[in-house]
Amino acid sequence: MQKKLLLSLFAFTSLLADSEVEMLKQQLLQQQKITQKLLTRIEALEVKQKKVVHTVQQQAAIKNVNTSASFSQNAYLPDMAFILNMSALDRNVKNSNYTTYDIPGFINNIGATGELPFNKNDGFNFNYAEVALRSTVDPYFDAFAIFHLSPAAFAIEEAFVKTRAIPYGIQIKVGTFKSDFGRINSKHQHVWQFDTQPIIYKSLFGPDGISDAGIQAQWVAPTDTYIMAGVEAFAGTNSRSFGADTQNRHLYVGYLKSSVDIRDDLSVLGGVSIAHGDNYDNNVTNPTNIYGLDLTLRNQLGSYSSLVWQSEFLQRDKKLSTRTDKQSGLYSELIYQYNNNWYAGVRYDTILKNDTDLSAYSGVDTSNLDRYTAKIDYHPFPMSRLRLQYSYDRTKVIEGERKDINEISLSLNIAAGAHGAHNY
Amino acid sequence: MKKLLLLTILLQGFLFASLRVDTTYSTMGLITQKIGGDLVNVTVLGSSKYDPHFIVPKPSLIAKLRRADLLIMNGGGLELGWLPPLLRAANNAKIQNGAKGLLDMSHYISMIDVPSSVSRAFGDVHAQGNPHFSTDPNQVLVMAEAIKKKLIQLDPENEKIYQENFNVFQKKWQRYLQNFDTKMQMCQGKKVVQYHELYNYFLKRYDIQSIGNIEPLPGISPSSKHTLALIMSMRQNHVKTILQDVYHEQKTAAFIASKTGAKVQIIPHDIRAVKGSDTLENFYNIIGKRICN
Ligand SMILES: [Zn+2]
Numbered sequence: 119m120q121k122k123l124l125l126s127l128f129a130f131t132s133l134l135a136d137s138e139v140e141m142l143k144q145q146l147l148q149q150q151k152i153t154q155k156l157l158t159r160i161e162a163l164e165v166k167q168k169k170v171v172h173t174v175q176q177q178a179a180i181k182n183v184n185t186s187a188s189f190s191q192n193a194y195l196p197d198m199a200f201i202l203n204m205s206a207l208d209r210n211v212k213n214s215n216y217t218t219y220d221i222p223g224f225i226n227n228i229g230a231t232g233e234l235p236f237n238k239n240d241g242f243n244f245n246y247a248e249v250a251l252r253s254t255v256d257p258y259f260d261a262f263a264i265f266h267l268s269p270a271a272f273a274i275e276e277a278f279v280k281t282r283a284i285p286y287g288i289q290i291k292v293g294t295f296k297s298d299f300g301r302i303n304s305k306h307q308h309v310w311q312f313d314t315q316p317i318i319y320k321s322l323f324g325p326d327g328i329s330d331a332g333i334q335a336q337w338v339a340p341t342d343t344y345i346m347a348g349v350e351a352f353a354g355t356n357s358r359s360f361g362a363d364t365q366n367r368h369l370y371v372g373y374l375k376s377s378v379d380i381r382d383d384l385s386v387l388g389g390v391s392i393a394h395g396d397n398y399d400n401n402v403t404n405p406t407n408i409y410g411l412d413l414t415l416r417n418q419l420g421s422y423s424s425l426v427w428q429s430e431f432l433q434r435d436k437k438l439s440t441r442t443d444k445q446s447g448l449y450s451e452l453i454y455q456y457n458n459n460w461y462a463g464v465r466y467d468t469i470l471k472n473d474t475d476l477s478a479y480s481g482v483d484t485s486n487l488d489r490y491t492a493k494i495d496y497h498p499f500p501m502s503r504l505r506l507q508y509s510y511d512r513t514k515v516i517e518g519e520r521k522d523i524n525e526i527s528l529s530l531n532i533a534a535g536a537h538g539a540h541n542y
Numbered sequence: 543m544k545k546l547l548l549l550t551i552l553l554q555g556f557l558f559a560s561l562r563v564d565t566t567y568s569t570m571g572l573i574t575q576k577i578g579g580d581l582v583n584v585t586v587l588g589s590s591k592y593d594p595h596f597i598v599p600k601p602s603l604i605a606k607l608r609r610a611d612l613l614i615m616n617g618g619g620l621e622l623g624w625l626p627p628l629l630r631a632a633n634n635a636k637i638q639n640g641a642k643g644l645l646d647m648s649h650y651i652s653m654i655d656v657p658s659s660v661s662r663a664f665g666d667v668h669a670q671g672n673p674h675f676s677t678d679p680n681q682v683l684v685m686a687e688a689i690k691k692k693l694i695q696l697d698p699e700n701e702k703i704y705q706e707n708f709n710v711f712q713k714k715w716q717r718y719l720q721n722f723d724t725k726m727q728m729c730q731g732k733k734v735v736q737y738h739e740l741y742n743y744f745l746k747r748y749d750i751q752s753i754g755n756i757e758p759l760p761g762i763s764p765s766s767k768h769t770l771a772l773i774m775s776m777r778q779n780h781v782k783t784i785l786q787d788v789y790h791e792q793k794t795a796a797f798i799a800s801k802t803g804a805k806v807q808i809i810p811h812d813i814r815a816v817k818g819s820d821t822l823e824n825f826y827n828i829i830g831k832r833i834c835n
Contacts (some may be wrong), residue, residue: 257640260630283635285606338633344605346631377601382589385600416600421593421789457791458763500666500761542599 153259196253197536203245205237205529220515222484223472224321233325241529259284287338297371299391301412308531317467318432320449324358344377359406369395383418404437422458443474461495487513503531567674576711577690590812593789596741597624606743607632617648618673650688651675665759678743679826727832736785740811753779766792776802785809807832
């Protein structure tokens with residue numbers, strides 16, 4: 119049909135091929151071009167139509183084997199875990215008195231600091247629910263977030279990105295996170311071996327330890343022996359030891375850790391740490407330095423049985439306008455894992471040096487501040503834990519008097535969802 | 543003089559540059575050694591004394607991962623309980639998930655026992671299927687081929703050597719399997735129970751029936767109720783063999799044996815897990831012999 123049209127056009131042109139009608143000829147030539155263009159377009163359309171028919175037939179031939187939602191991104195969801203922690207507690211101190219305790223030289227009226235300790239109440243406590251998310255963002259970053267929900271508050275406990283592709287054994291972390299200072303600072307309450315924080319950590323850093331917005335760089339040495347060095351810079355919001363004025367505060371942390379295997383089943387991990395920041399006393403900014411030493415020995419007795427001895431010593435040198443406070447303490451714990459289900463442990467906590475202004479405690483014996491703790495854990499299943507803990511605490515002053523506290527608690531911890539791998 | 547010494551040390555490093563390969567378990571380590579020969583330096587991370595699901599995450603393992611050019615892992619969730627934090631702490635970009643230097647062996651295996659639904663109500667199940675494929679000698683060549691491909695990808699200059707090593711190994715292993723298969727024929731239809739489903743690939747291949755497990759649910763310690771039910775079922779099915787691994791308690795198996803007259807066989811789950819299982823051949827021979835017995 120189209121070809122015929124073209125042919126007649128050609129014929130028409132040849133008939134009128136005369137010098138007189140040069141202009142008409144030109145016009146016709148143009149028309150011819152347009153017609154040709156139209157032709158090619160029509161041809162192209164025809165081919166396309168054929169193709170469409172072909173694909174439709176082919177699709178009909180394929181069986182419907184996958185009914186997944188077309189826009190589902192389930193495979194890219196972050197690993198998620200949630201943790202529930204609650205307890206029943208018996209203590210020989212009234213709640214109203216307990217929330218005002220002092221640790222002489224370190225904590226003055228715990229209630230006034232705004233820190234709500236875990237297992238606060240004599241009786242039942244729902245401590246917290248925690249949601250942890252972990253995801254690989256792209257080939258260069260991993261992202262983590264841990265949300266801490268207690269009955270009274272919602273907090274971003276940690277939220278950070280971590281590099282995964284820097285060479286030379288270097289890794290950078292940015293966000294808000296727990297410092298790797300010492301042995302247990304970076305660990306969350308639900309993975310602690312005891313429900314209570316070591317006295318020296320609580321005294322120097324508060325319940326969250328060094329946990330702040332900042333940046334961290336860590337380097338693992340290319341050696342047969344494990345050697346890791348790290349430096350961190352923080353906003354410096356930890357007011358317990360640092361709390362400088364809000365304009366100029368800063369906090370720097372550095373540490374060196376190493377581990378060797380003495381035998382295949384006996385290993386040692388040790389570390390030295392330092393935290394350097396400012397404190398704000400009488401409108402003057404002065405330095406605070408905290409030194410940490412930690413040592414862990416682990417003897418593996420089988421796949422599900424081990425003996426772990428872990429100790430940490432911390433010292434704080436706090437320069438004030440008129441003097442320098444020197445305070446230190448340690449904890450030492452022994453944990454025995456009998457099998458998949460049962461753990462037992464004992465811990466001793468003590469303040470070693472308390473060289474500070476204790477004039478507010480005249481007439482109160484502030485020596486020998488220490489605590490004894492024992493626990494038994496039962497894991498009916500790998501993801502749940504019941505813990506019976508007893509402590510005899512001789513570090514507290516309540517209503518102007520030294521008060522020894524006996525406390526017994528039964529706590530339940532549930533970790534559902536994605537596996538947290540086991541700790542060393 | 544000192545400089546000369548340093549130079550020779552440096553040169554040596556270049557001349558004898560070998561690939562540092564970490565494997566999570568011993569069997570994969572030994573196969574890697576066969577294919578890589580002198581060109582690879584193999585380090586095994588998980589001791590075969592211990593439960594492969596729960597290798598102790600010692601910091602010394604971080605140092606081993608730090609310098610690896612290649613990490614060969616079993617995959618299928620077997621390392622979930624111990625490897626991820628070590629890998630994150632090792633700061634080694636070469637072997638991170640998605641990098642060229644990470645080989646997940648389970649990607650090359652046709653996984654069996656893949657659950658159609660997964661819930662922790664059924665215990666600590668392997669959501670991606672049974673990852674204990676290395677106890678089956680028929681998976682060895684699949685693993686060897688995946689390792690060969692990966693080594694060639696990382697070190698193309700030595701392709702010929704890897705290929706040659708593979709060919710030699712393949713021939714030897716095919717001969718071994720022929721022999722092995724004939725030996726195993728007499729065990730067809732045999733019935734066993736196992737502690738954890740460590741030997742399913744092997745049992746399926748040689749037509750041996752697994753009647754039940756000592757653990758009531760994967761990763762959960764035995765309960766008396768479940769143990770009694772297992773004893774009943776063993777009596778009904780005339781099961782005379784209990785497959786026990788080296789790292790779980792053995793009291794339950796002994797109790798069941800005393801009630802059923804069955805025999806407890808300690809089966810290695812990895813190279814060197816029991817005495818005499820130090821080569822690939824010996825390892826599978828012991829598995830075969832003790833299951834068949
Ligand atoms: Zn398993």
